[in-house]
Amino acid sequence: MAVFALFCVLLGGAAVSKEAVPAWKDVWEKAGKYETEQREEDISRDAAAGTENEERTGPDFRLYAQSAVLMDGDSGRILFGKNESDIHPMASTTKIMTCILALELGNGDDLVTVSKNAASQPQVHLGAPSGRQFYLKDLLYSLMLESHNDSAVMIAEHVGGSVEAFAGLMNQKARDLGCTDTYFITPNGLDASGTDTEGKERAHSTTAADLARIMKYCISESPKKDEFLAVTGTKAYTFSDAEGKGTYSCVNHNALLTMMDGAYSGKTGFTGGAGYCYVGALEDGEKNFIVALLGCGWPPHKTYKWADARALLQYGMKNYEYRNVWKDVEIPEITVENGIPEDGDISRGMTVQAEVAVPEKAGPEEQKNGGESLYLLLREDEQPDVRLSMKKELEAPVRRGDTAGKVEYELNGRTVAAYPVVVKEDADPITLKWCMEKIAELYLE
Template sequence: MAEQERNTDKGKMTVLKIKRRIAALILICCTVYVTGLSGMKTQMREVQAETKEPENLYAQSAVLMDADSGRILFSKNGQQERAMASTTKIMTCILALEYGGLDDKMSVSAYAASQPQVHLGAVKGEEFYLRDLLYSLMLESHNDSAVIIAENVGKSVEGFADMMNAKAKELGCKNTYFITPNGLDASDEKGSHHTTAEDLARIMKYCIMDSPEKDMFLEVTRTSNYQFTDCSGKHSYSCTNHNAFLQMMKGALSGKTGFTGDAGYCYVGSLKDKGRTFIVALLACGWPNNKSYKWADTKALMNYGLEHYEYRNIRQDVPTGTLKVYHGVDSQNPFEPETEIPLEVAGTAENWSILLRDDEKVNVNWEKKKNAEAPVGKGEKVGEVRYTLNGELLKSYDIVSGCSIPEKNAAWYIKTIFRLYFLQKV
């Protein structure tokens, strides 16, 4: 009896130990789970911190653009229309380079001579070479130089404004309207002189990347100091570049400042580093006495681009397969009702790289016809490959037929039957 009780007690102890071990195991699992979950949350927070977009910018409108593709990498009210002050002069400069000659003589009108400060101080009747006026325009931001250029290149300020608006439209600037060549606040029956941060960045991209005169544009806007005289040699002038950003960051490429009462402080600038070119455009970036706000915003946006965006090859091989063609000529199986032809993607390069953040992924989708009726020509489009990022189309390629297939018509049947049944017997 005592032995039986002892065995019972041992059994109870064993069960109790097992329960304790199970409880301990559950506790360990819960601890590991909670710790792991906490670790995961920490990692997520670290990733979010790593890709956190710039905050607390002073500018009321700001964008960061990839100058190679024109893709907007960051935008704060980027499509809001605002006055842009002397950042206007990048358009004046590039049009003067494209439509004028550097050694062209530019005469000064009374209207040009009457422009407010900041001005060169040109006098009615004087003449200057366009080359020299461009340095005056871009380094010192002289308002009279802008009008002299406009009146001589565009025949009038209004004529030059038409050229500016035509170029803006050509570049895809849908929310920009130019009235003056110098950016002074102005309005007419069509509206006020304005742009958007996105459009301003788009114009800068053209000036430094796409224009046939981009090299001269960069030469002018990167010059620190410049001296010149009027065409007669009687009056001497000196210009100093006021784009302080050129000395602020390694790789600073070009830029233009601006200020008016309506616009506030504005800036558009560019930077190149390790094959990447970024453009920053800022509008309404403070008013006096906050002249330095534009430099803080520019550096913040440029550093964001430099730290988070790298080139990645996104090209993918697409399994295009074949296309089933009905009633087409197949020399190997002449009387089969259908045949298949190979397909290929037209125009793809071996490598296609774009700037991407670590957390960005390009989606590649394709669609194509499953079948077609003959005839089908070689290179005929039967589908499309689409590369998209965040729902935005980056690029598309056509899926085309790799060979041609003629149609089986009455003449083909007669000729084929004659060859098979008569010529072979002969």
């Protein structure tokens, strides 16, 4: 086993570029066997893991993971990152994308037939023979709780028509979310390489930043977020195939659910190329955190991911609080070219007043943004800069509510909030008709 561990580290331990990494089939099988043999023991002891990291609460603390992210689960801002843009294989954390697409594009009551391809998948697997049928909703628990590789292929073939077509859907969703450094080949996360649509050789891989972003979509943005949370938050689940020939039991291997109060969703992963990986979410009062870990040790260091997850989440809970950073910004009047002043004296020119468009509060809670409130999750030493940008002048006609600029709140060079500046009054244009009327008024007087 020690030789195998060293073999994995030497071959799979480094970050990969967008070029391919070898698809070590024998490593997959050995890794799956190792994880299956150790799983029962680890489930009982994982709740005690990570205690050595409890005091690592500074931004420079040591992490086992090669890449890591702590994200504000509400705003999506990265609160802490270690090599967060480095590209790595991500193992079974892949399955959060498989699950959310199955929920969005599939029907839970659909019958899914086990293909020969699905039945041939390496451990960890459900082990159902080809031809057997399952309900899609049951396979989601097999996918997310036990991380069964064959269930991932069953789902992909049913929803996408083929594994390749489903991978295309996964990559499109990643692009839609802005995860441009993520590339999916398999629905189960087994190490693989292939040619993308541009003809480039790429590995099945992601970054810690992208993985956290995908998790944010799954738990808070997707129209199927509630269903995703119901599956990933379930501790144990039992189901049968459609004909009742067999019964299958699943236990959730996301030990963080019992390890830390407030943990509510997540997915583990391991392959020989990826090492141990993890993505998960935790609520602490009003605060919501997402943690993503890639390359977090190799056998026998299965608990390193829990140590790192605890360290990052404890750092977030201890060092970040919501603060109201709203600032009143003085908005100057704006010149309107060819506008008619209220008194009709065009010799003095015309200006209009403007204001910051303040959204209404979404609810009665104190820390809801809206009104003159902007609550951001910040460290004690963080304070956003406020920047006003305005148009120099407007061309009549101008109508109340027209946009004339914006107020931006920036933190570490990134915009964390923005509000439009809008015109408060109308401004009609000078027309030939108006000029003729004014001339007539002068002569009539």
